[in-house]
Amino acid sequence: MSSSIAPPFLVAGQRVALVAPARKISTAEIEPAMQMLRAWGLEVVLGESIDAAHHQFAGDDDLRRRDFQHQLDDPAIRAIFCARGGYGTARLVDALDFRHFAEQPKWVVGFSDITVLNSHLLRLGYQSIHGVMPVLFGQAGGEAAVESLRRVLFGEPVRYTAPPYPLNRPGTATGELVGGNLSLLHTSTGTSSQASFVGRILFIEDLDEYLYHLDRMLLHLHRSGQLAGLAGLVVGHFSEIKDNVVPFGQTVNEIIHHYALHYDWPVGYGFPVGHEPDNRALVVGRAATLTVGPRGSELAIG
Known part of the structure; x- marks a missing residue:
């Protein structure tokens, strides 16, 4: 609960x-x-x-x-x-x-x-x-x-799925949902609006960022200890992402995977959340269950 x-x-x-x-x-x-x-x-x-x-x-x-x-x-x-x-x-x-x-x-x-x-x-x-x-x-x-x-x-339960993805990390996690736009989560650090990630399922998405910006933000969340206590990670849409003339060298999901390797929580990529037309509603603070397996990922919200 x-x-x-x-x-x-x-x-x-x-x-x-x-x-x-x-x-x-x-x-x-x-x-x-x-x-x-x-x-x-x-x-x-x-x-x-x-x-x-x-x-x-x-x-x-x-x-x-x-x-x-x-x-x-x-x-x-x-x-x-x-x-x-x-x-x-x-x-x-x-x-x-x-x-x-x-x-x-x-x-x-x-x-x-x-x-x-x-x-x-x-x-x-x-x-x-x-x-x-x-x-x-x-x-x-x-x-x-x-x-x-x-x-x-109106109080009806929802359940979302994502297809299998090579970088998925299998497992099951239950916890309250926390997250949203990565840029805003990053800039909320140290403010009165920073919510704890500990024991929670974090979901992230973003729009119109450079790859190195995304790396820098995830590095900050990692270095500041905010990723250490997660129950699980849900990766949504990263839309209209840009690169420099000299390429960064990793895709968005590869950048996320680089930091996820430091931890052992389950990770599901490709969820319909973020700056695309298929942006499913998530209840921040509501208990949810993330299941990642060989047939893909599922997020069930009571």
């Missing part, structure tokens, strides 16, 4: 909010998501950060913080969907007050830049959802991702 607190699952008729704690976004861009959420029986409200703009941000830091705080404090809001990622969530998190949230926890949904919130909430002892965001609800090939989000929000 998970020791972190799960907010109540959603039921039809409840109210949910869409906010933008990072990059700016328009109402038109999230219209497909609003239609889908209404089809699930939910009432949708838009935060003041939607359609706001301050350079690349969805309003200045104070507006985005104020909007997110309002949704945290409003007891009628049962889930907060972060409309998109980009950059900016970490600029707000230390100024947020979770006292009212603690009295009546609610689901916070997002990935990528929202990893800092997933991690921060887990540090505080609460579960959240690493899953597809409203800006991406209408993308081709994303139907399974959206359906997985619906399932976890």
